[in-house]
Amino acid sequence: MGLGAIVVPGERYRSTPAAAPDNTNLLLSQPLAYLDIAGRSPVERTIERFVQADVDAVSVLQDEASFRGMKPTFASFEKVEFQTVPDPYPAIQRKMREFSRSGIEHSFVLIGNSYGETDLLDFFYFHREARQVATQAMNREGALDLWVVNSSKAQACDPHGVFADPKTIGSSYFIREYVNRLRQPCDLRRLAYDLLQRRCTARPSGREVKRGIWIDEGAEIHRSARIVAPAFIGRGARIMADTLITRNSSIEKNCCLNYGTVVEDSSVLQNTEIGICLDVCHAIANGNRLLNLQRDVVIEISDPTVMRFSLPGKPVAARGWARKFSLFGRHEQEQSAPAGLQPKTSPPVQHRLETNAIKR
Amino acid sequence: MSSNGPVIVMEAPEKLSHSEARAFLVELQPLLESDRPRIVLECSQLQHMDSAGIEMLLNCMGEAMKRDGDIKLASLSPASAAILELMRVDRLFEIFETAEEATRSFQAVAVPEAAPSLPWYSSGYGFADLKSAG
Numbered sequence: 001m002g003l004g005a006i007v008v009p010g011e012r013y014r015s016t017p018a019a020a021p022d023n024t025n026l027l028l029s030q031p032l033a034y035l036d037i038a039g040r041s042p043v044e045r046t047i048e049r050f051v052q053a054d055v056d057a058v059s060v061l062q063d064e065a066s067f068r069g070m071k072p073t074f075a076s077f078e079k080v081e082f083q084t085v086p087d088p089y090p091a092i093q094r095k096m097r098e099f100s101r102s103g104i105e106h107s108f109v110l111i112g113n114s115y116g117e118t119d120l121l122d123f124f125y126f127h128r129e130a131r132q133v134a135t136q137a138m139n140r141e142g143a144l145d146l147w148v149v150n151s152s153k154a155q156a157c158d159p160h161g162v163f164a165d166p167k168t169i170g171s172s173y174f175i176r177e178y179v180n181r182l183r184q185p186c187d188l189r190r191l192a193y194d195l196l197q198r199r200c201t202a203r204p205s206g207r208e209v210k211r212g213i214w215i216d217e218g219a220e221i222h223r224s225a226r227i228v229a230p231a232f233i234g235r236g237a238r239i240m241a242d243t244l245i246t247r248n249s250s251i252e253k254n255c256c257l258n259y260g261t262v263v264e265d266s267s268v269l270q271n272t273e274i275g276i277c278l279d280v281c282h283a284i285a286n287g288n289r290l291l292n293l294q295r296d297v298v299i300e301i302s303d304p305t306v307m308r309f310s311l312p313g314k315p316v317a318a319r320g321w322a323r324k325f326s327l328f329g330r331h332e333q334e335q336s337a338p339a340g341l342q343p344k345t346s347p348p349v350q351h352r353l354e355t356n357a358i359k360r
Numbered sequence: 361m362s363s364n365g366p367v368i369v370m371e372a373p374e375k376l377s378h379s380e381a382r383a384f385l386v387e388l389q390p391l392l393e394s395d396r397p398r399i400v401l402e403c404s405q406l407q408h409m410d411s412a413g414i415e416m417l418l419n420c421m422g423e424a425m426k427r428d429g430d431i432k433l434a435s436l437s438p439a440s441a442a443i444l445e446l447m448r449v450d451r452l453f454e455i456f457e458t459a460e461e462a463t464r465s466f467q468a469v470a471v472p473e474a475a476p477s478l479p480w481y482s483s484g485y486g487f488a489d490l491k492s493a494g
Contacts (some may be wrong), residue, residue, distance in 0.1 A: 130437070251428060277448065278446055278447065278448065279446060279447075279448050280446065283442075285445075290442070290446065292438070292442040295438035295439075295441060295442050296438065296440050297438035297439050299439050299442050299443055299446075301407075301408050301410075302377070302444075303410050303411045304448075305411070306411065306446075327411065
């Protein structure tokens, strides 16, 4: 008896819409489940859980509207098939038909961005004993968009009805373990916090170089940068001199933090470059946009010397912002920062982690 | 301590980028050139601000302080507050919830006058007082 899994990331197809309008579209251009948090995206972590549960085939169905030309990479999983579809529900039914033909009788179906850490096999056994077409998972906050579906029986039903009709679903499976519904960007930040605080079983990727400090392969950290645990530095990130990363902050892959910047209780999403001497606090930074979680506001920075999408090997020039300090500095210089605030002219001695290759 | 002139409350525009900052500075300049300029910038409409805008604010504050005055910010919108915080400029300005609070803050602060006969290091108690207290 085989097991399959169908994953449909994105908010649009969830059975229960988000409670309040959020800042997701203002801040992000792709589903929350595709964004790396502590090194890996929630959808990647979910797929890994399916693979660990000996699922025979995993299919990721992405609707064209939320796809927006970016293909997520699931290179590490051989069993995963990625498809872009105009409407996921008929695609789910087609996929279940395919599964049924190839001897896969039951499928896990995950719709939306939720990340949960339940025992999938226990969920499956519960469904099998309940003898129903579909079994929905739920936790103390209510129903989750995670089902186990009998592939052959579900084909006879209306594709939307299978996941909406309580008669089809029957009794639900209660999840006691960690669940994050990832409805809004603040949930993304909560996931980073939970990963770093070990509130869930998943861990940040890379190597834990000190208690609570995870650094992924290829990260370059200047000797004078200060990292206070717990924190995560992603693959290929560059942390320049005199920066401070503290209070459960995560710096994702290919990010760059320039001289003197402080990142506190924040997540800097992948490929983001932060300029010199800035304070990123209680925020999510993505390219030139920043969501301040305390004030619940998204700001767009037009000045590329402050924040921008990072270009490999090109740190933000120390111009512009250097001038603001000249008002108060003793060395009045119009185009450069005071001596004490200038980046050191000698080439920085970097702690290159490539020399100690991290093997996962 | 008393004030010499009135406190002026000005409303900041919705956007403070290069061109808007320059236009706003033209409005602000005559006030800055007065003796002890005391200006409250009401920023509830301010939504967009770039480095030129912040630089203008810092320059104005510098000018005001040179003339023994000050510029205070009031009613910051969440966006402008987030920008100031990101740029570490929030700690350079006095920021108030409302323009009225900012205006009141310019008023005289009552400083208790020390007795002229006592030196600055004196507690004001005489030796006899201490003995009677004991």
